[in-house]
Amino acid sequence: MALEHLFQGSALNAVDAKGRVSIPAFLRGVIERRGDARTIVLAKHEAFACLSAYDPAYAALKHAKLERLLEKGETSPDAELEYQQRNLMAFAATEEVPYDSSGRILMPPMMRRKGQIGEIALFLGTGETFQIWNPDLLLKDPRIPEDLKDIARFRLEERGQQ
Amino acid sequence: MALEHLFQGSALNAVDAKGRVSIPAFLRGVIERRGDARTIVLAKHEAFACLSAYDPAYAALKHAKLERLLEKGETSPDAELEYQQRNLMAFAATEEVPYDSSGRILMPPMMRRKGQIGEIALFLGTGETFQIWNPDLLLKDPRIPEDLKDIARFRLEERGQQ
DNA sequence: TCAATTCCCACGAAAACCCATTGAATCCCG
């Protein structure tokens, strides 16, 4: 597998009154290098109180990964069911949204609620995908490494001083 | 693993008013021989009060290693969480910055603070990666071998005489 | 018709780009 271009870095962007958010340029760059889409796929993260996001090309890859998992651990009826459930989550519970010429998406209301995103969205690159957080929720989560919280605090501070 | 080209040597460069720093040419040479990118990845060093830097190719290698680890030992929820945490640290807590035709990067403010880099940056090659130090902090660190501090002192002296 | 969505333009700050200078290292050729 191994994707050539990886999402990395962090940024804090505003969600305006219309629900628009700029996808940071450095993430858009990766999306457009991976494929020629100007679109992102949004999903609720499986483990954290945030959204998971990626490009359409990655969605296909993810599907292939699930298939492989099934074929490896197959024979068990549990595995089959789990596969069905994962597949549902991977595709039905996601939304694909395009970004405009200035790099903004219109955050879908359902996703905004699922991710509990308020007026400010924290973007975190995680390699194959990236995450979108309500920064306050990240700071509260005990599973998040302290060093990363420092970064979130720095971004908040940076923005506050303007 | 084993990368063919290794970072070595030391240099002291200025950080100007705009936050720009020249990446020493001998380090750039290694980056461009490893891959064809003209960018470096910056991260806070895990142990020292400095920054760790490397090329994107090395970052991808690191990622592939993590992936393999997960696919081998997965299913345990602990393993899954640890994977998430490592991924966050490896990608969200780092920044990728391009250098221009004259070999300079714009040191991101967050990294500059994390590494406590002032007006002068000390570059040290360490094989697979290189480090960027505030020279004063290096001289103060008791864990740094005296011989290395001598090199730092020499570089400072060299520069002072101009 | 009114509300909501999409499109378009505008602005300020920041980043990327371009050019110029200096000093050091290297080359070249007698």
Add this chain to the structure above:
DNA sequence: CGGGATTCAATGGGTTTTCGTGGGAATTGA
């Protein structure tokens, strides 16, 4: 071997472009 010429690296400064963001006009649809 020496010394002038040439190249390259590091750095300073100005200009252009991009990015994130707000707001208004146009369009859609109930």
